[in-house]
Amino acid sequence: MKTASITMIIGSALLFGLFFYPLWSISLEAPQYPSGIGMYIHLDGLEGHEKHDIQNIDGLNHYIGMRKLPKDDEMWEFSVFPKVVGGMAILGIITGILAFFKKISYRWFLGWLILMLVLGVLGMIDFNNWMTDYGTNLDPKAIMKMTDDEGNPLSYKPPLFGSKDILNFTAHSYPATGALLMGIGMTLTFAAYIIGLKKAK
Amino acid sequence: MKTIQKLLLGLGAGLLLIGCGNNSKEGSAGAMASSNAEKVYLAPGEHDEFYAFMSGGYSGNLTVYGLPSGRMLKEIPVFSQFPTNGYGYSEESKAMLNTSFGFVPWGDSHHPDISQTNGELDGRWIFINENNTPRVARISLTTFETEEIIELPNSAGNHASSFVTENTEYIVAGTRFAVPNPQRDMPIDEMKGEFKGPLSFISIDQEHGHMNLEFQLNMPGFNYDLAHPGRDKSHGWFFFTSYNTEEAHTMQEVNASQNDKDFIAAVNWQMIAEYIKNGGGTKVAGTYAHNTYDESTMTATTEMKQGVISVDPREVEGAVYYMPVPKSPHGLDVDPSGRYIIGNGKLSTQLSVYSFEKIQNAIQNKDFDGDAYGIPILSFESVLEGVVDSGGLGPLHTEFDGKGFGYTTYFISSEVVKWELGTWEVIDRQPSYYSVGHLMIPGGNSRNPYGKYMVSLNKITKDRYLPTGPELEHSAQLYDITGEKMELLLDFPTHGEPHYAAGIPAEKIKAQSKKYYELEENNHKYAVKNEADTRLERNGNEVHVYATTVRSHFAPDNIEGIKVGDKVYFHITNLEQDFDVPHGFAMIGANTSEILVMPGQTKTIIWEPKREGVWPFYCTDFCSALHQEMQGYVRVSAKNSNTKLRWSLDDEWKD
Known part of the structure; x- marks a missing residue:
């Protein structure tokens, strides 16, 4: 039970990595941008890969009528996400400690993980909704109004995961260090549950 | 008959031999030509190995080339107005061209030299001199823009400049056209003994590179032509060639070429600097402009300075000597070790090589051969180490490869000759197309030359490129000097009239090249950092558009209320x-x-509307797909009209 609890504590503590490292990275590639241009999505806001990338992405996006990227105080997510992630990390650590002192069962580890997964999926849905809105809710006075073969306005939504060609750019959207740490952490909490399960048998 | 047959046979055999020789030579030349092509070819997107900074001569500027490709990368405006980006026209940069004679829109730039630390190129700054209105400029190797220009008073024809000592302690400026000092109204034909040739020593502030005219050595009125600093063992000394020791004032072509020998002046600047520090020298009159460009305010200012410390060379014992040098020398070069000083006798076939050690001994032993205006002349035999006699005509300049060889240009016989230091023997010679002046090996004026390429900077172009009427660009040739024989790799045209050039490995500076200016660090008096703050302010008939x-x-892009006048x-x-x-x-x-404004920068031009109407302005740079749309209008009303001063962007009017 001790091994399982310690694994649970370490796993949930890895969520704190999101306070130091970005969750996601979106980068844009085009010939005129030989060193690329892009942004990191942190729990509490956006940050350019290079100092002025956010401003420069906004500059590009204004041609096709996309809104400016949100500042830290312009999206409720940037104030709520840190609380949720921080809360879950603390909750996970407490669960681990209580299990360590045999106050509660290892089954709570699975409970924590399921809650985390539900919150994670909700976060992804929210993120995807925001990107859909950002990529399709365009200024009617947009300088360039591009349409697809059927005459519908083009969507400039970046992919949730993976790469996609958008006009002259190729957009890459992948998890960054913070999300990787979170993934490892969640795997560890699942491992904690399995260890607990095996020890109990 | 028989004899004729024999002769023909012999000739035939000879031709056959020559033919064979030619054939094999052609074959290898073909193979060589293709490998030469590879040596200078850069695949699209690849960078050159070296930067080459070439003086623009009568363009007044400094051009930047890449080697080995010979591609021109940039023209940096220095001493001349440059409408391409507004240098010398914009309100911020006009002051850079101020002199004690007022605003001078043009200059004749000659010899660039890169700053050094411990005798090695350090890539902080590059300096270049102006010959006509004596000046020296400092250019940043971070922004590649001119940051400072200092004028040299009491001087004329600043040709022996701008050479850097091995820790960038000083750069020098000379006087090639001896003049009365102080200037005064006097008969020209009484110049002898009356004219002077001051040599200026400019100290460099190591942190910011700021130049300070520390002292002028008031030398006899010969024509000081070129210079180079000592290095390593000879560090602390500076050497200047002079001609017209005849002190001819007319038909100098002939009258200044009569003496069999002229002089190299050997100057112990450390000794003189010490002398100044201890209160030596006399403050004499001399007005000069000192122009500095502040990267933070993006504005140049002129400080008009008065007076300079003048040093009589006879007053500092042991600091200044003359060494005889045959036939009106031009270039003067010091080998990387600092042991040898080379005088290039331009009206002869010879280079005279002096040994620093022998110079020191001669001074110690007072091995003098009289004096000139009280300055001791070291006896020629006592200081001469050797002579390079290649048979070439008109030697001008020498550079070194750091591997024990010197390379000298011959203007009249139009060739570059490679010779060995120590034995003074000729190793190779290659023709130049045509009439080469300077040559450049990256790091040439340092302890550590990068002896891979040599560029010859030729004075005559004629048929080397497609003809473009009577006026042509100059021409440069790139040689591979890694083998025993120099190999001509490439011809490329150069802008203006490059005199000297300075090269540096790209790796030393390319990473420090600035990409744009930080808007938050822009402290220009009239900068606005966002569209909300854009505005107009009227002050009498002056209107400032922010x-x-x-x-x-543009924000704003509509302006009303401007009046004629x-x-x-x-x-x-x-x-x-x-x-x-x-x-x-x-x-x-x-x-x-126009003005060309870099990201984060602020620049200003003045417009004085002369007629009523609605007048457009626009962006001259194809900045985006909507470049053509980047324009605006100014409504100009009659002088006495009461049109309100107001401005707008997207019809949101403000006043």
Whole structure:
């Protein structure tokens, strides 16, 4: 039970990595941008890969009528996400400690993980909704109004995961260090549950 | 008959031999030519191995080339107005061209030299001299822009300049056209003994590179032509060639070429600097402009300075000597070890090589051969180490490869000759096309030359390129000097008239090259950092427009209330913060150039509207797909009209 609890504590503590490292990275590639241009999505806001990338992405996006990227105080997510992630990390650590002192069962580890997964999926849905809105809710006075073969306005939504060609750019959207740490952490909490399960048998 | 047959046979055999020789030579030349092509070919997108900074000569500027490709990368305006980006036209940069004679829009730039630390190129700054209105400029190797220009008073024909000592302690400036010092109204034919040839020593502040005219050595009125500093063992000394020791004032072509020998002046500047520190020298009159460009305020200012410390060379015992040198020497070069000083006797076939050690001994032993105006002349035999006699005619300049060889240009016989230090023997010679002046090996004026390429800077172009009428660009040739024989790799045209050049490995400076200016560090008096702050201010008939640019509009782009007779200052701030997104600004009828504004920068031009109407302005740089749309209008009303001063962007009017 001790091994399982310690694994649970370490796993949930890895969520704190999101306070130091970005969750996601979106980068844009085009010939005129030989060193690329892009942004990191942190729990509490956006940050350019290079100092002025956010401003420069906004500059590009204004041609096709996309809104400016949100500042830290312009999206409720940037104030709520840190609380949720921080809360879950603390909750996970407490669960681990209580299990360590045999106050509660290892089954709570699975409970924590399921809650985390539900919150994670909700976060992804929210993120995807925001990107859909950002990529399709365009200024009617947009300088360039591009349409697809059927005459519908083009969507400039970046992919949730993976790469996609958008006009002259190729957009890459992948998890960054913070999300990787979170993934490892969640795997560890699942491992904690399995260890607990095996020890109990 | 038999004899004729024999002769023909012999000739035939000879021809056959020559033919064979030719054939094999052609074959290898073909193979060599293709490998030469590979040596200078850069695949698209690849960078050159070296930067080469070439003086623009009568363009007054400094051009930047890449080696080995020979591609021109940039023209840096220095001593001349440059309408391409507004240098010398914009309100911020005009002061750079101020002199004690007023605003001088043009200059004749000659010899660039890169700053050094411990005798090695350090890539902080590059200096270049101006010959006509004696000046020296400092250019940043971070922004590649001219940051400072200092004028040299009491001087004329600043040719023996701008050479850097091995820790960038000093750069020098000379006087090639001896003049009365102080200037005065006097008969020209009484110049002898009356004219002077001051040599200026400019100290460099190591942190910012700022130049300070520390002292002028008031030398006899010969024509001081070129110079180079000692290095390593000879560090602390500076050597200057002179001609016209005849002190001829007319038909110098002939009258200044009569003496069998002229002089190299050997100057112990450390000794003189010490002498000054201890209160030596006399403050004499001399007005000169000192122009500095502040990167933070993006504005140049002129300080008109008075007076300079003059040193009589006879007053500092042991600091100044003359060494005889045959036939009106031109270039003077010091080998990387600092042991040998080479005088290039331009009206002869010979280079005279002096040994620093022998110079020191001669001084110690007072091995003098009289004096000139009280300056001891070291006896020729006692200081001469050797002679390079290649048979070439008109030696001008020598550079070194750091591997024990010297390379000398011969203007008259139009060739470059490679010879060995120590034995003074000729190793190789290659023709130049045509009449080579300077040559350059990267790091040439340092302890550590990068002996891979040599560039010859030729004075005559004629048929080397497609003809373009009577006026041609000059021509340079690139040689591979890694083998025993020099190999001609490439011909390329050069802009203006490059005299000297300075090269540096790209790796030493390319990473420090600035991409754009940080808007938050822009402290220009008239900068605006966002569109909300853009505005107009009227002060009498002066109107200041605080405007911004961003792809792809001006803010404001509609202006009303300007009147005929107004003086309108357009202060344009480029809000972009990305690499290579300049915006230009041009106004119809402005009696000045455009301005090209780099990201984060502010520049200003003046427009004085002469007629009523609605007049457009626009961005001159193809900044985006909407470049054509990047324009605006100014409504100009009659002088006495009461049109309200107001401005707008997207019909949101403000006043």
